[in-house]
Amino acid sequence: MHNKGSFHPYDLRCEYKVNYLGLGERSPRFSWKLHAEGRDVRQSAYRLQVSTGGQEIWDTGKIISDQSLHITYAGPALGSRTRYEIRVKVWNQHGQESDWSEAAYGETGLLDQDEWRASWITARFEQSEPCQLLRKLFTLGDNIVSARLYATSLGVYRVYVNGESADDTLFAPGWTSYNKRLQYQTYDVAKLLASGENTIGVMLGNGWYMGNLGWNGLSQLYGNERAALLQLHVQYKDGREEVIVSDDSWRASKSALLMSELYHGEYYDARLESKGWHNKGFDDSEWTQVSLLDYGYDTLIAQEGEPVRIVEELQPVQVLRTPNGETVVDFGQNMVGWVQFAVEAEEGHTVVIRHAEVLDNDGNFYTSNLRTAKQTITYICRGDQVERYEPYFSFQGFRYIQVEGIRPELIATRVVAKVIHSDMDQTGTFECSDELVNQLQRNIVWGQKGNFLDIPTDCPQRDERMGWTGDAQVFMRTAAFNMNVAPFFTKWLKDLAADQLPDGGVPFVIPDVLRGRHSSAAWGDAAVICPWVLYERYGDRRVLEQQYESMVKWVEYIRSQGEQEHLWNTGFHFGDWLAMDAPNGSRVGSTPKDLIATAFYAYCSALLAKTAAVLNKLEDEVRYTELSERVTEQFRREFVTPNGRLASPTQTAYVLALMFDLLEEKHRPQAAAVLASYVEEQNVRLTTGFVGTPYLCLALSKHGYTDLAYKLVLQREYPSWLYPISKGATTIWEHWDGIKPDGSLCEDPMNSYNHYAYGSVGEWLYRIAAGLDTDVQNPGYKKVRIAPQISEAISYARASYSSMYGMVASGWERLEDRRMKVKVVIPPNTEASVMLPGAAMGQVVESAVPVAYAAGVHSVRQTEAGVQLEVGSGEYEFLYVFK
Incomplete structure (x- = not known):
């Protein structure tokens, strides 16, 4: 941050990105943060300017507004391939004017299809x-x-200019619903070009477009020919422009990469390398002429999500010799990416790297849970000095690798693991006094890293790796604490809308590669829940506008399904998937599927009504409010006794009824007590699956059972969140018993050790344990809610979150003599509601001043729960004796 005095705007962004290259949005939005010393600083006005080529094209003038997020460009129409400089200045509530911010830029890509000449x-x-x-x-x-x-492909591609990678991104063009939406990428290659001869080289692989997808061995789901499309625009000092395009003058050859599949790995024969093929001076006279493919440009869109990159590297922790005699490297962390290795051997020597998540009970390399996915890299040496290799178009999920072909004593210095995921800003931190819970938080984050590779996948290792809607929906709020997922999910939701069926049904996975399998409750509901979460967490109204039609279609699809009005009791549903209360031999929990489906019907129609209100669609707001109320009434008639007991005696049934406010007010305390009793009857263990688990602790805390929620989170015996950690877990497991107490492994066909769904408890850690949240009436942390719920079971908890306004933090610590310390950070241009639990008004001091007189504190009132404050921005430290 460049310091321009005590009050200035910084971190100016265009559509969430700093210095956006390849912008495809014709009405981009701008956001910024404020740096301000002291407390209670608010923006009262702003002025935005946009210019290009030194010419100002849009000046808002001084706008009286406290808005600093998502200000929509409203100047002249943007041109293609044009860089626009953006700057902003602001005024605070006292009329103090800042300097101009540092300039940022947004540079457009090819905004019109007719600009493609390639x-x-x-x-x-x-x-x-x-x-x-x-x-x-x-x-x-x-x-x-x-x-x-400007480049894209059918398949995945790497592009080189004079032998150098155009940039450091991987797996371009990413995975979208290719037949409807295909991203192109924009590269700044000026520094890679020279006067005289130059070369562009492209390597093409199968990727998601043509490669194996799913567990049925299917391939070529989108097409049966790889292809590339490239267009290079070169500008000279004298104003001339030269355009180089992909056409029939290009040359082609087979590569030394004889096989590359996302699931299976790669087979590379270095003896077949065309050394220097992507550089000038290479003789391509024996190469063949390319063919032209009539594919068109109508599906092309600019890159939307964050690109995939190598984000970090891991060194080996140890090299093992297993009982079976395998040489195995442990990287100490279950991760997603690939291994780079070095070898020095004679021509034709073979190196084989296999990947696995765990060792079995005997300490041997375990790959049965991969099903048909081979996850194997085979490299044939060319035989000259040290050779290095890392994959091009395949990624693996692993903690361990089995190595053949490198001498065991050399392995530790010859391999490095490279962690790969969509390069999202990490925004959240959580920690507390229990180190196992801190490891749980790390496991949640690593699960997100491993499964946020261009789309939100279920798992990254076996023959699946798909965008399961249910998994994404249940984890999304936790994901939005840990990382900035707004562009990532905005892109994915557009594919959801694109792949939505004509009748409004939503496929199980997005992009839809399971063709014809669709519309389970809690899975398809991602169509409504995910856009709402983006609005709630980022204040992003546009995503609601873009997804609104899709949201309506989904709710109307549900309405059309029930055999009985306002009930969803037909069709296939996953139910409470992998719940502990599932009957023997089943993966579906005991909670009735029609209860779950109707609960989500009520919830999603209520969210749709809220969305309509935000978008000023008043008739729809009334319509869907009434629908939600009627579904709720029908839920009560069908599933609730006159005395308020649920027909289904399961934890998940009570969790959903309480979380979605489906019970009459008078019945909720009793229902919460029943839920608590169900948990206690299991010796403080959960029986929930994918549907109930995300809400379990939240429902308990919402209804006064936070102590029990803490006991659940801190439970170390199976089944629990901490049990896998006792078995060495470094990511979240698919099954609560992925490794059983006796050391044996869960069922081979479905036993992922990197499955983030149960990591959804992270939302409770942030919102309840640390007490950090946004006020939904003022979304995107315009108003912060700080309300930690404190437990004797731990001595402190704290969380931070880098919001669109700046850093938000909430933390509490129990001191001696029942004294409590609560520290809060509220960013400029926001305010906060702060609850100090167990506090008495006359005994609270802030920075040694009685709280009622502390700077930045607007109001103080005593409640049953503690002292409720309204505060402005700034850093606060509250001390009091806990009642």
């Missing part, structure tokens, strides 16, 4: 294997001042 090119030989190489030699003049390469 042709789709392909090499028509053995399309499934091996990977293809494409190249073009061309000549440029002197004095290049700018160069932009």
Whole structure:
């Protein structure tokens, strides 16, 4: 942050991104943060300016407003391939004017399809294997001042300019519903070009477009030919422009990468390498001419989500010799990415790297849970000095690798694991006095890293790795604490809308590669819940506008399903998937599926009504409010006795009824007591699955049973969140008993050790244990809610969150003599409601001042729960004796 005095705007962003290259939005939005010393600082006005080429094109003038998020550009229409400089200045509530912020930029991509001059090119030989190489030699003049390469592919691609990668992103163009939406990428390649001869090289692999997807061995789900589309625009100092495009003058060859599959790994024969193929001076006279593919441009969109990158590296923790005689490397962390290795051997020598998440009960390498996924890298040496290899188009889920072909004593210095995921800003931290809970938080974050690779996958290792809607929906609020997931989910939700069926049904997975399998309750409800979470967490109204039609279609689909009005009691449902109370031999919990489906029907129609209110669709607000009320009434008639007991005596049934406010007010205390008794009858253990678990602790805390929620979270015996940690877990498991108490492993066919759904308890850690939340009436942390619920079971808890306004923090610590310390950070241009639990008004001091007189404190009142404060921005430290 550049300091321009005590009060200034910084971190100016365009559509969530700093200096956006390849912007495809014609009405982009701008957001900024305020740096301010002291307390209770608010923005009273702002002025935004946008210019291009030194010419100002839009000046808002001084706008009286406290808004600093998502200010929509309203100037002249933006042009393609144009860089726009953005700057902002602000005024505080005292009329103090800041300096201009540092300039940021948004540079548009190709906004109109008719600007594509390039042709789709392909090499028509053995399309499934091996990977293809494409190249073009061309000549440029002197004095290049700018160069932009726009590129995409059918398949996945890497692009090189004069032998160098165009940038550090991976798995382009990403995974979308390709037949409807295909992203292109924008690269700044000016520094890679030179006057005279230059070369562009492209490597093409199968990826999601053509490769194996799903557990049925299917491939070529989107098409049967790989292809590339590239367009390079070079600007010279004298104003001239030169355009190099993919066309039939390009040359093609097979590569040394003989097999590359997302699930299965890669087979690379270095003896077949065309050394220097992507550089100038290479002789491609024996290469073949490319063919043109008539594919068109109508599905092309600019890159929307965050790109995938190598984000960190892990070194080996130890090299093991298993009882079976396997040489195995332990990286100490279950992760997603790949291994780079080095080898020095004779020509034809083979190195094989296999990947696994765990060792079995005997300490041997365990891969049965991968099903048909091979996760194997095979490398054939060319035999000259030290050779290094890492995959191009395949990723693996693993903690352990089995190595063949590198001498055991050299392995520790010859391998490194590279962690790969969508490169989202990490925004949240949580910690407390219990180190196992801290490990749980780390496991949740690592599960998110491993499964947020361009789409939110269920698991990253076996022959699945799909965008399961239910998993994404239950984990999303936790995800939004840990990382900035707004662009990531905005992209994915557009694919959900694109793949939604004509009748409004929502596929189980997005993008939809299971074709014809769709519309389970709690899974399809992602269509409504996920946009609402983005609005709630980021104040993003536009995502509601974009998804509104999809949200309505989903609720109307449910309305059309029930055999009885306002009840959803038909069709296939996953139910409370993998619940502990499932009958023997079943993966579906005991909670009736129609109870779950109707509960989500009521919840989603209520969220849709709230969405309609936000968007000023008043008739829809009335319509869906009434619908939700009628579904709730029908839920009570069908599933609740006159005395308020649920027909289904399961934890999940009570959790949903309490969490979604489906019971009459008078029955809720009794229902909460029943839920608590069910937990206690299990010796403080859960019996919930994918549907009930995310809400279990929240429902208990909402109704006065926070002590029991803490006991659940801190439970170390199976089944619990901490039990897997006792078995060495470094990510969240799919099953509560992925490794059983006796050391044996759960069922092979469905036993992922990196499955984030149960990591949804992270929301409770942030919101309840640390007490950090946003006020839904003032979303995106415009108004912060600080309300920690304190337990004797731990001595402190604290969380921080880097919001769109700046850092928010909440933490409490129990001191000696029942004294309590609560520390809070509220960013400028926001305010907060702060609850000090167990406090008496006359005994609270803030920075040694009686709280009623503390700077920034607007109001103080005593409640049964403690002292309730309304405060402005700033850092606060409250001390009091806990009642």
